[in-house]
Amino acid sequence: MTNILTFREAKWPGTYKLVVACLVCSLSSQAQYAGQASDKQKISIKAPIKAYSFNLQDVRITKGPFKENMDREGQWLLSLPVERLMHSFRVNAGMNTPKTGSLTKMPKPLGGWEGLDMELRGHSIGHILSGLSLQYASTGNEAFRKKGDSLVAALGDVQKVLNQEGYLSAYPQQYIDRNIAATSVWAPWYTLHKLFAGLTDMYTYAGNQQALDIETRMASWAAKKLSPLSPEQLQKMLRNEFGGMNDAFFNLYAVTANPDHLKLAQLFYHKAALEPLENGKDNLNKLHANTVIPKLVGEARDYELTGNEKAKTAATFFWNTVIRDHTYAHGGNSDKEHFFEPGKISEHLTGNTSETCNTYNMLKLTRHLFTWSADEKYADYYEQALYNHILGQQDPVSGMVCYFTPMKPGAYRLYSTPDQSFWCCVGSGFESHSKYGESIYYHDDKGIYVNLFIPSEVNWADKGVKITQETNYPEEETTRLTIQTKETVRMPIYLRYPAWATAGATINVNGKALKIAQQPGSYIIIDRTWKDGDRVEIKYPMSLRLVATPDNPKVAAIAYGPVLLAGEMGKENMKGTAPFHDPEDPYQYYGYDYAIPASVSHTINTQGKKITDWLKPVAGKPLTFETTNTTEGKVVEMEPYYKVHRQRYVVYWDLN
CATH class of the missing domain: 1.50.10 (Glycosyltransferase)
Structure with missing residues (x-):
């Protein structure tokens, strides 16, 4: 949200200066x-639609x-x-x-x-x-x-x-x-x-x-x-x-x-x-x-x-x-x-x-x-x-x-x-x-898309089908679907095959392995007649990868499967901890001084080696890795960025 008190320069080409503020649209509806x-919708859709979202x-x-x-x-x-x-x-x-x-x-x-x-x-x-x-x-x-x-x-x-x-x-x-x-x-x-x-x-x-x-x-x-x-x-x-x-x-x-x-x-x-x-x-x-x-x-x-x-x-x-x-x-x-x-x-x-x-x-x-x-x-x-x-x-x-x-x-x-x-x-x-x-789920006239791997249930009343998804993803690579239906039903299930899953995939239907012809970045289609209690087990092995900036391949973030990793840098000299707020200055976040200590390391000596040579998993801690290849030789632990709260972190690294 643009700071109305300090920022008055944003303008469309050829226009006078205007105060602009932020947007937070609510697509609502x-x-x-x-x-x-x-x-509740009275106007018919004019655009061709290939997938419909389920009602929330x-x-x-x-x-x-x-x-x-x-x-x-x-x-x-x-x-x-x-x-x-x-x-x-x-x-x-x-x-x-x-x-x-x-x-x-x-x-x-x-x-x-x-x-x-x-x-x-x-x-x-x-x-x-x-x-x-x-x-x-x-x-x-x-x-x-x-x-x-x-x-x-x-x-x-x-x-x-x-x-x-x-x-x-x-x-x-x-x-x-x-x-x-x-x-x-x-x-x-x-x-x-x-x-x-x-x-x-x-x-x-x-x-x-x-x-x-x-x-x-x-x-x-x-x-x-x-x-x-x-x-x-x-x-x-x-x-x-x-x-x-x-x-x-x-x-x-x-x-x-x-x-x-x-x-x-x-x-x-x-x-x-x-x-x-x-x-x-x-x-x-x-x-x-x-x-x-x-x-x-x-x-x-x-x-x-x-x-x-x-x-x-x-x-x-x-x-x-x-x-x-x-x-x-x-x-x-x-x-x-x-x-x-x-x-x-x-x-x-x-x-x-x-x-x-x-x-x-x-x-x-x-x-x-x-x-x-x-x-x-x-x-x-x-x-x-x-x-x-x-x-x-x-x-x-x-x-x-x-x-x-x-x-x-x-x-x-x-x-x-x-x-x-x-x-x-x-x-x-x-x-x-x-x-x-x-x-998480969408559908067309025939079947269901499974787009996200989140523990959940979806009830498709029109088909008389309920699907339960069980998983600890992303802390595990496997997700399990259980079909519930009073009568057998012929329907395709479209399983998202993530683009990051370059190590392949394993699909079992009722314990029997399914041959997979599709490539990452597409959908694996299981089209069959389903009966009550049928189970599908999906496994997408995760691997480490660099996510380089478009303008500089020597500056990169690190991901493991779908998860972005952040290096944990401790709490030294943190001026504000959660919940942070300065009641005297509601716009404190602009130009906020993070007072970053010189000891914070954000350079890794890769020496041209594979990422698995210098970043190792930490035993007993899912989605957590460790490196000693910083320029200072410090041990840095990395875990999912979404988990790193109330401490300093590094997401993008300079690579030597």
Whole structure:
């Protein structure tokens, strides 16, 4: 998220300076897009689809680190009092703010980016609505639905009291007027996008009709506000970050079939950002990354609902460009929230790399693209970013989350606080850690894709089939599938064969080995008649590999199978430990001094030898390796990056 207080230089070519802020789009309505069949969607899909996502309610994660993260995030969501979450909304409407406790104290306002002096206030409640509805869909726990219902009811009260033709926010409508007038303001449409998306999710996942009613009234206000504007005025307005407003209105259109909602989505088409991408031009250098990414999520939705081929071209070209030229080994992108010169990864190993919201949105875009083609490369990236960036965003001790994931050798993660941060990446984290079940399985008309190896169950009611997946992956190389069905069923199972699995694969069906003709980077297809109790055992042997930067082969990260490794560098001179926060400076993460000791080693003497010659497994410690080949001769232990918390680390190494 761009620092409004210190960064005012980002601009589109040929435009005046504008304050830009971050994006944290909530694709919300995962159940509304082409990747998921939904009885709530009224508009038919115009794009050809090869794979459909299961509804989130049909997948249950049963154990493991993803389940643990999801549970911690759920506890955080439930711990935030409605009175505090609604305080800024009620203040904006001039309403009485309910007393708490002894009825003599006003509710304590939330801090950080939700403070009453922050122009972005109100963005978190949209993410929280999405997080609650996603948790409800993922677990069936009624506490999440009830909490979401109470927030929706409170928002309905505020909208009624405001009485501004449907307008609803925690800040005055003048912020939108300032945006339209092209004067300095911190991303009011971005903030509204979160609210639109959260309300759609509450309707989609939790069946809350009032949420849809509130949202349609908000859309009516937006139509009246924007319809009088000239094309030139709209394009000036869109220079400021607007999150995924195009995506939000496309999703609303899918639910309501109201052509006014389609028109609203199309009004948020930003020519300066999107036309170059439609023409195959990489215009990303120096652009604020998470301002751009959600626009492409909206473009993907446009293609699905209208068949707009230009939108498909832009989304596909953008994804390929970002993955090839702008992505670090853990799946994240950007330095100080901005794209840089293509491929120059080795020059941007700083303490401000890889805003987590960027990866949250890249995964949304990836889901769309996978459904169009069922290409394994999209599932490979999804696994890379999910395990190595998103999973590691959350501190397993406190449950708090990171904004950046520093690639600077010797840096360490900085964490949020329960109620005094509310950065954009806190908001997207409420969603990311609540919807892990969304991309484990997909299906076509015939069979099931198994894309991720996470302990879980999927229920395909239309086929009368339930599949249980048991594994300790990635700490083990084997995953086991058990088929449950009342009647025999003929169906293919498409097993993802990861591109990293160059050592081959072993597949057994009911104990009998299966001959494998496919190559890594594809799908192994088992097409047979299944009966209740059939078992499939899949083994993908893992091996060590270097992940060199595109611009310098002598600078590389190290991976083992799907897992990125980080060298553990201890806690010497760490100025902040989790949960980290400076209440006097909510933007401390920019230019933060990690005070890296000179003793931190990030050079390895490979002497031209194979990686297995200088990096050895540690007995009894899964996914842990050790080397003494540092220039200082120090013993360095490496373990999965997602596990390295509350200490310094090295991800990228200089190789001699």
